[in-house]
Amino acid sequence: MELASLLQYLISGLTNGAIYALIALGFVIIYHATTIINFAQGEMVMLGALCAISIYHHYPSLPVAFVGGVVLVTIVGILFERLALRPVRDPNPLTLIIITVGGAVFLKGVAMILWGKEAYSLPSFSGDTPFHLGGATLLPQNLWVMGLTALVLLALESFFRLTLTGKAMRACAYNPRAARLVGISQSRMVLLSFALAAALGAGAGILIAPLTLGVYDMGTMVGLKGFCAAILGGLGSSFGGVLGGLILGVAESLATGLISSGYRDAVAFFILLLVLFIRPQGLIRGGS
Amino acid sequence: MRSRGIAVILVFLMGVLLLAAGCAKGPETEPYVVGGIFSITGPASYLGEPERNTMEMLAASINAAGGIKGHPLKVVIYDDEGDVTKARLHAEKLLTKDGAISIIGPSLTHTSMTVLDITQKAKLPLISCAAGVGITAPADKRQWVFKTAQTDQMAVSRIYQYLQKQGTTKVAILTVSTGFGVSGKGQLISQAPQYGIQVVAQEVFGEKDTDMTPQLTKIRGTDAQVVICWGTGPAPALVAKNMKQLGLTLTLIQSHGAASQKFIELAGDAGEGILLPAGKLAVYTQLPDTDPQKAVCKAYADQYQAKFKKPVSSFGGYAYDALNMLTKVLNQSGKDKEKIRSGLEGIKNYVGVSGVFNMSPEDHNGLTPAAFVMVKIDKGQFKLVD
Amino acid sequence: MNPRQFLNPWVLFGAAVLLTAAALHNDYYLTLINFIGIHTLLVVGLNLLMGYAGQISLGHAAFFGLGAYTSGILTATYGVDPWLAMLAGMLVCGLTAFLIGVPALKLRGYYLAMATLGFGIILYIVFNEAESWTGGPSGLTGIPDLSLFGFKLDTPKRLFLLIWPVLGGIMALSANLVDSRTGRALRALHEGEAAAQSLGVNTSRLKLMIFVWSALYASLAGSLYAHTLNFIAAASFGFMFSIKLVTMVVLGGMASIWGSFLGAAVLTVLPEMLTMFHDYEVIIFGVILMVVMIFLPRGLVRGIMDLWEFRRYKKEGGIIG
Structure with a gap:
């Protein structure tokens, strides 16, 4: 029984961790290209979930809802970069933090008007019959979340390391001036990174909607945890971000199960402080 | 030089504020002004929104019927977003700027606590829509505060009465870290021994x-x-889903916080068989015709659904009962605040949506556990079981 | 007294406070102004840290809450004298700031932002979960009124007469600090840490000192807040409030004591004015945040001054240097 419980905590932790990881990847991508932290990333998750749910209500096909949600949110991400970040005159971190927080507040408000304050559900991708695994159970949706996270990580890593565009994006973060000198259009890279991050966030939102339901204020906490994960992983590395997410998820789940459920959210931030104070460069050194 | 410029701006701003304050003292207005403070946005919006809707709807129909003693009823509603600072400011505004003769709300226990502090000082009747027992108790310190929401104490008693009948002795509790959950947890733990429950x-x-x-x-x-x-909110529905995922076959009992159609929709298949205490509004069609609340609930539900095209919620019912009782008292005694207070305190056998109210100087809520019925979710519908 | 002296901002400030006390009797406006005062106190402290020392804090609401809860718990639960409790609050806050500041201030930029954010959220969770002390989410009731020389400060007017003179004193103190040797060292620090070090400034000690200093202001503001409301609940000390404080600093203008007042006033009054927009209030707030930051990144006052100067230069055909 004790072992089965432990396994259950692990499964629950890995699923949540994979979600944090997906969101952390969004932070990492934007940071890669711009060294901006986009506090509105969590809202992309929310928008993805709610858009997909709305599409599903009109046209009940999950693949259509998934693609439609991702496309819509990607457009939002592009608009956000063009309208709110491009015109900034004085791009220091503080200004950018406040603008993205303002963007998050704005998007949340719009979602509240469009969808109201109720939660909505989305059916699971492949049913709700749980698998049994050594006394523990897991849903097909858990596997979807973990599997897709792994896939996205692989795709991203190869994009950054193998393609020209990916390398150009990394160059922009490393040294914008030098990147410009060799003919990389920085503004295109920034736009691309926001579009990519928004798409990822939306995908994460749609993936978790069957497990967590979709509601207009779901983005904030999930965004912060994702950010925690990104920092844990050293901000610059996608692999680090995923590792950070998984560590956070498992630690939270174990703390809930073995210590106390009241301080669950504090665990993530406590680990964050510990890592920052002891090893401020993150668990894995940034990719740049 | 620059700081002097800023100082001049500062003094100018103060002046503007003063002027605005001066203008605010207008002539005595004709209508009866009743204030409303609800958590219309923010985490508790599921409470505040139906409360606001209900209050506006009811005021419109009261005015259509000629108002109160010939005075039109004017409701001024503010959104506190669940924030105590905002709730306090809105209460001050209703008191001194809008000239409210009474306030309905706030929606939450903690916002109610901060508002009742000043309505007590100002001797203004307040009818809270929040659940916490501490809002109207101790009675001798809460002379000007009433509330129409059932307390968690009653919901817990109702659940334990039911469990005792079923012969259950061991329960596990899972509560949310908000005022609602903390208060419920306290009651669940303190009342358990009385019913032989561990x-x-x-x-x-x-x-x-x-x-x-x-x-x-x-x-x-x-x-x-x-x-x-x-x-x-959505979390209790997720608890139901998670239990199904884990293959946990124990009986799940939810609080009255889950007594909404939305909960059934969110929980889906996982909701089947869940038991919960609910106000009679949730199952009014199944009540026997002899139940006096049946007609009241039907009237409210029909009017609300016709106007807002949304299912009625018991939270809106708190505002419905509050404004109805207040209107009744205003019709009898006019706008004198002390008379409103004693009028509310003297309400007996008032049949409302949330229960039958019997107010007294010792009890400013006036409800008993009988305000709740136990219901079970059966094929996507609430079914009366006890 | 010559006219120049008469235009001294401090004299004007005092006159404005007295005038307000004499002429304003509406409790709603007085309460609003009291909250503006409390917020200004917080923002002045945060501005010392952000504007002058160049360090960001996204967890300042935690110090505000720590002050409020220390005052609240000591007076309501243990019956300690409110003024003593206020001092205890500052002691607790100062000590916490010191302990957190030592490791945290070694970090820079986003890392420092994240550390303070994490600290803020952890404390918020503690306020929420430690029910037996803090009353948890339902709040802590029964916080007594302050009294001064036998006068109970139980009306908004009386509280106004405490909060605003205290604020005036704190603002004067801060202005002095900024103009002192320490202030010059601070500005050197803001311009560049390495440069400041080379000038013989002990930067880490200086940063820590300002961090503790701003926590003390926040604690004082928290205590005043607790005694103004006579009730506190954890929801007031969350992440969004920290963000709001930072926004007040930036809106008013970094490194400007008077600007702090303006930022606090605008962001306290604005939501009150936006209530008529009901659900759209949040959206408008978000848009304002973004628009101000995009077009007036140096804050309202200086932003408007810049625009004005820009126009004047254009009119006179001058070139902006």
Whole structure:
């Protein structure tokens, strides 16, 4: 029984961790290209979930809802970069933090008007019959979340390391001036990174909607945890971000199960402080 | 030089504020002004929105019927977003700027606590729509405060009465970390011995948490016969889903916070068989015709659904009862605040949506556990069981 | 007294406070102004840290809450004298700031932002979960009124007469600090840490000192807040409030004591004015945040001054240097 419980905590932790990881990847991508932290990333998750749910209500096909949600949110991400970040005159971190927080507040408000304050559900991708695994159970949706996270990580890593565009994006973060000198259009890279991050966030939102339901204020906490994960992983590395997410998820789940459920959210931030104070460069050194 | 410029701006701003304050003291207005403070946005919007809707709807129909003693009824409603600072400011505004003769709300226990502090000082009747027992107790310190929401104390008694009948002795509780959950947890623990019930596990979860499998896994390791979940919003539905995922077959009992059609929709298949205490509004069609509340609930539900095209919620019912009782008292005694207070205190056998109210100087809520019925979710519908 | 002296901002400030006390009797406006005062106190402290020392804090609401809860718990639960409790609050806050500041201030930029954010959220969770002390989410009731020389400060007017003179004193103190040797060292620090070090400034000690200093202001503001409301609940000390404080600093203008007042006033009054927009209030707030930051990144006052100067230069055909 004790072992089965432990396994259950692990499964629950890995699923949540994979979600944090997906969101952390969004932070990492934007940071890669711009060294901006986009506090509105969590809202992309929310928008993805709610858009997909709305599409599903009109046209009940999950693949259509998934693609439609991702496309819509990607457009939002592009608009956000063009309208709110491009015109900034004085791009220091503080200004950018406040603008993205303002963007998050704005998007949340719009979602509240469009969808109201109720939660909505989305059916699971492949049913709700749980698998049994050594006394523990897991849903097909858990596997979807973990599997897709792994896939996205692989795709991203190869994009950054193998393609020209990916390398150009990394160059922009490393040294914008030098990147410009060799003919990389920085503004295109920034736009691309926001579009990519928004798409990822939306995908994460749609993936978790069957497990967590979709509601207009779901983005904030999930965004912060994702950010925690990104920092844990050293901000610059996608692999680090995923590792950070998984560590956070498992630690939270174990703390809930073995210590106390009241301080669950504090665990993530406590680990964050510990890592920052002891090893401020993150668990894995940034990719740049 | 620059700081002097700023100082001049500062003094100018103060002047503007003063002028605005001067203008605010207009002539005595004709209508009866009743204030409303609800959490219309923010985390508790599921409470505030139906409350606001109900209050506006009811005021419109009162005015259509000629108002109160020939005076039109004017409702001024503010949104506190669940924030105590805002609630306090709105209460001050209603008191001194809008000239309210009485305030309905706030929606939450903590916002009510901060508002009642000044309405008490100002001797203004306040009818809270929040659940906390501490709002109207101790009675001698809360002379000007009333409330129409059933307290968690009653919901817990109702659940335990039912469990005692079923012969259940061991329960696990899972409560949300908000005022609602904390207060429910306190009642669940303190009342258990009276009914011969033992609380074998106490777990909590956050309002916005989306995965409760760790807590439930922990509960699985105990010998609990029943899980009681105390929460509001989407989280209780997720508890139901997580239990199904874990293959946990224990009976799940939810609080009255889950007594909405929305809960059934969110929980889906996992909702089947869940028991919960609910106000009679949730199952009014199944009540016997002899039940006096049946007609009141039907009238409210029909009017609300016709106007807002949304299912009626028992939270809106709190505002419905509050404004109706207030109107009744105003019709009898006019706008004198002391008369309103004593009028409210003297209400007996008032049949409302949330129960039958019997106010007294010792009890400014006036409801009993009988305000709740036990219902079961059966094929996507609430079914009256006890 | 010559006219120049008469235009001294401090004299004007005092006159404005007295005038307000004499002429304003509406409790709603007085309460609003009291909250503006409390917020200004917080923002002045945060501005010392952000504007002058160049360090960001996204967890300042935690110090505000720590002050409020220390005052609240000591007076309501243990019956300690409110003024003594206020001092205890500052002691607790100062000590916490010191302990957190030592490791945290070694970090820079986003890392420092994240550390303070994490600290803020952890404390918020503690306020929420430690029910037996803090009353948890339902709040802590029964916080007594302050009294001064036998006068109970139980009306908004009386509280106004405490909060605003205290604020005036704190603002004067801060202005002095900024103009002192320490202030010059601070500005050197803001311009560049390495440069400041090379000038013989002990930067880490200086940063820590300002961090503790701003926590003390926040604690004082928290205590005043607790005694103004006579009730506190954890929801007031969350992440969004920290963000709001930072926004007040930036809106008013970094490194400007008077600007702090303006930022606090605008962001306290604005939501009150936006209530008529009901659900759209949040959206408008978000848009304002973004628009101000995009077009007036140096804050309202200086932003408007810049625009004005820009126009004047254009009119006179001058070139902006």
